Amino acid sequence: MNEEQQLHELDEKLRKLSVEGLWAQASAADLATYNKDPHTSVLPHVWKWDDLYGAIKTVGEMHGLDGKAERRVLRLINPAYLKMENRRQRTTTHTMLMTMQLLKPGEVAHAHRHNFAAFRFIVRGGGAYTVVEGEKLPMEEGDLILTPSMTWHGHHNEAEPIVWLDGLDNPLLFSLQVITWEPFPGGVQPVKKVGETTAPRVGTARPVWEKKSYDRPSYNLIYKWKDTYATLKNLSDGPGSPFDGVALEYVNPDGGHTMPTLACGIQMLRPGEATKTHRHNCSTIYHAFRGSGTTFIDGKRFDWNQGDCFVVPLWSWHNHQNRANDKEAILFSMSDQPVLEALKLYREEPGEGA
Ligand SMILES: [Fe+2]
Ligand SMILES: [Fe+2]
DSSP, X not given: OOHHHHHHHHHHHHHHTTOOOGGGOOOHHHHHHSSSSOOOOOOOEEEOHHHHHHHHHHHHHSSTTTTOGGGSEEEOOOGGXXXXXXXXXXXXXXXXXXXXXXXXXXXXXXXEEESSOEEEEEEEOOOEEEEETTEEEEEOTTOEEEEOTTOOEEEEESSSOEEEEEEEOHXXXXXXXXXXXXXXXXXXXXXXXXXXXXXXXXXXXXXXXXXXXXXXXXXXXXXXXXXXXXXXXHHTTSOOBTTTBEEEEOOOTTSSOSSSSOEEEEEEEOTTOBOOOEEXXXXXXXXXXXXXXXXXXXXXXXXXXXXXXXXXXXXXXXXEEEOOSSSOEEEEEEEOHHHHHHTTOOOEEEOTTO
16 A cells, blocks of 8 residues: 555544544645735625615515515625525625615514624615614614614614615624524513613713613714714815725724724715725725715725625725715725724735825
């Protein structure tokens, strides 16, 4: 028996013992994943508003899903993950999921809670409200509403059709195998009177009689568009960030990231503005809330218009450009930067000449 046959026999024997020799693994594919630069399976991609909104509107006009708003949801699946057999792996990036949901007038999305964190960013319509931990939060275009880990939440619509984007970290929790979900007993949680709404709170003020909770992170539940936009406008005469223009993060009351696993951002690219190139090892999912522009990702051009969503995979060189010379462009975004930072793994690099 030559050495090759001997190794083969040993491999067979080891497999039965649930053991594998590293000599069998030195393939080119393996080497590609261990490099001085990180390697990601996430692909850059743009989802067009007309396609997404068209699909959700069509389904909304059919009556089969009336009253089942939880199912009238579109998942934005990264092209790299389209063929994953398990639905839980068909996600927008390896750590994050973005979905689009339509809630019709008269509908209720029943209350529940889960340990994955989520938010909604309202993109079309208004007049609905979300109840988070008993607090009634009105939903209007451009508002960001958080439903942090383990907060009871449900949605109600008594006005016009409303469309929002949900951002979730459940791919991350799925890979950690710790996902939990539970319905609210009875389906609809009672709404607290204004005087009873103490914790979790709305805004940055904390009633002095309420003790700070150390067993869960602090957070705001709602960021109103009119406040967000006023802040962007106030900063728009300044230099901004070389890589992101006038960019803000929705911070929690301690000044930290939006939630422990997700950072939400909003940035204004002023008319004609083009940012410098950089890269970082967190991934970002964008939504073009206003205007139109182009993002170059690893030298490839990705045009976006109002309503489109797109992904910039981790460690890819990228910069943004507002294509209009007379109008601002506004990008909403979500990223997994807090996870990388918490694990002390975050890296960021400016491009050449930046
Ligand atoms: Fe939920
Ligand atoms: Fe970036």
